[in-house]
Amino acid sequence: MQRRRDTGGDMNRPAAALTALCLTLAPAAQAAQDQTMNEDGKMKIDVIVETETLSATLDDSAPARDFAAMLPLELSLSDFHGIEKVADLGRQLDNSGMPKAYEPKAGDITQYRPWSNLAIFLKPFQSSAGLIRLGQFDGPVDALDRASDVPVRIQLAD
Template identity: 50%
Template sequence: MRIQLILDGHPVRATLNDSPAARDFAALLPLSLGLEDFHRTERVADLPRKLDTSGAPDAPTPQAGDLAHYAPWRNLALFYRDGERSPGLVILGRLDDSQDIDRLATAHRVTIEPLT
């Protein structure tokens, strides 16, 4: 599924994978969330609820441009740098254009909506 993130007014496109967690995330859209920096690696925001992570693979090593759900804290993580493997992390999708990754590092607010 294609989605659009509006980061501080700038549209950025991404594609969700076909996992149960990504489909559950898509069901929450549209969302508008405040973002905070976490470890100078990712921007994070609390989701309204924990996502369905059934059948999720072992925790991957996130890469810059990944959109993920950290299930233990019920949050969305937008990686602007490569991260470290963390149990409970589920990759939901990825930014379509790597040139947009820099926008994640400074974003304070994101609106996420499905693209038709």
């Protein structure tokens, strides 16, 4: 008995439809991302704290792009020694091309890779191994400076 070779036929139709859909949506996704970038190719994000929106700019780097791909995020930022606000991102970001340590300044957005934490610095701190910079706030971060947890929504800027 000779087996009939399956040449795909109807089996390839769902894959073709999915490919067509992806090709249709890709330009729209790229246009939305382009809309949030400034002239330096850096991406703008909003950090919403209750009724206040804080603007920030992500660096043009692999970890910042990886972080942007996770947005929107709803997080509860916890106080860490009065120096930073932290929340678990659930995974390490791509750190391609990044230095092994970073010295954060007030308003910096970072990830502490050993713990996979997002860390937003309210005050400057010493250089720390495993800390990678993602970007910085465009203005004051007073809305985050509380002893209690701060619920936030982080999203791409309009």
